[in-house]
Amino acid sequence: MIVVKVGGSAGIDYDAVCADIAARWAAGEKLILVHGGSGETNRIAEALGHPPKFVTSPSGYTSRFTDRETLEIFEMVYCGKMNKGIVERLQRLGVNAVGLSGLDGRIFEGRHKDSVRAVENGKVKVLRGDHTGTVEKVNTGLIELLLGAGYLPVLTPPASSYEGVAINVDGDRAAAALAVALKADALLLLSNVPGLLRAYPDEASLIPTIPAGDVESYLEFAQDRMKKKVLGAAEAVQGGVRRVIFGDARAGQPVSAALGGAGTVVS
Numbered sequence: 334m335i336v337v338k339v340g341g342s343a344g345i346d347y348d349a350v351c352a353d354i355a356a357r358w359a360a361g362e363k364l365i366l367v368h369g370g371s372g373e374t375n376r377i378a379e380a381l382g383h384p385p386k387f388v389t390s391p392s393g394y395t396s397r398f399t400d401r402e403t404l405e406i407f408e409m410v411y412c413g414k415m416n417k418g419i420v421e422r423l424q425r426l427g428v429n430a431v432g433l434s435g436l437d438g439r440i441f442e443g444r445h446k447d448s449v450r451a452v453e454n455g456k457v458k459v460l461r462g463d464h465t466g467t468v469e470k471v472n473t474g475l476i477e478l479l480l481g482a483g484y485l486p487v488l489t490p491p492a493s494s495y496e497g498v499a500i501n502v503d504g505d506r507a508a509a510a511l512a513v514a515l516k517a518d519a520l521l522l523l524s525n526v527p528g529l530l531r532a533y534p535d536e537a538s539l540i541p542t543i544p545a546g547d548v549e550s551y552l553e554f555a556q557d558r559m560k561k562k563v564l565g566a567a568e569a570v571q572g573g574v575r576r577v578i579f580g581d582a583r584a585g586q587p588v589s590a591a592l593g594g595a596g597t598v599v600s
């Protein structure tokens with residue numbers, strides 16, 4: 334079983350990702366796809382007059398501040414446009430894909446964090462009304478039901494809080510939790526970069542391998558949102574996933590290339 338997470342940044346070639354997945358699925362490989370949608374969400378939020386607000390925590394992690402209106406825009410894009418766009422591509426390629434969010438069947442569950450500590454103008458502020466959280470529990474029953482019946486699950490945030498409230502969760506870490514829960518052989522984190530770069534944005538500075546026991550020490554190379562990927566990779570390998578690969582989803586056969594060792598391999 335392979336869990337493939339494809340990001341939501343500009344430049345990702347979803348046709349290439351879906352074609353590669355369809356070919357592997359037809360050859361009998363079991364796969365699950367998790368996707369993001371941040372680039373498109375930002376664009377649509379701007380167009381709707383509710384521009385995105387990003388906050389940086391005192392420890393340096395950047396996240397989207399998700400008030401109720403933002404959550405609704407987020408759902409429109411992630412669960413609507415992005416999810417159905419991917420499901421349609423896979424259906425055209427002959428794969429019976431089913432698109433679900435983490436809310437559906439409570440596939441992804443976690444604690445709702447209503448407030449966030451954010452650094453603004455050098456001062457730490459507490460912002461309330463946030464709909465965010467972290468995936469703590471993956472309910473694999475529905476996923477196994479789908480896979481067992483021959484459907485390819487296409488999953489996306491949001492998750493469900495324990496109270497049933499929709500929460501925005503990081504897709505990379507959700508995919509990592511899923512890979513651990515399903516005892517996946519590999520987790521692929523595909524984005525619009527060749528992998529983890531030692532001197533971002535210099536693509537020649539690709540870090541080809543990271544020892545599984547040492548992932549967190551590579552956090553220093555990751556800026557802003559790349560940090561979540563490195564954290565997700567650490568969580569996955571600590572949870573027993575043997576291989577995590579940061580791969581390039583901009584062209585070619587992104588899944589096969591990553592499984593073949595292109596990108597940054599954590600093992």
Ligand code: ADP
Nearest residue numbers: 340341342524526529530533554555556558559
């Ligand atoms: P996605 O939405 O595709 O999952 P993110 O935008 O969340 O991806 O994270 C990937 C981005 O992280 C890259 O597009 C790049 O701009 C940024 N980044 C920061 N530091 C690094 C690094 N050291 N190596 C590679 N990318 C990095």
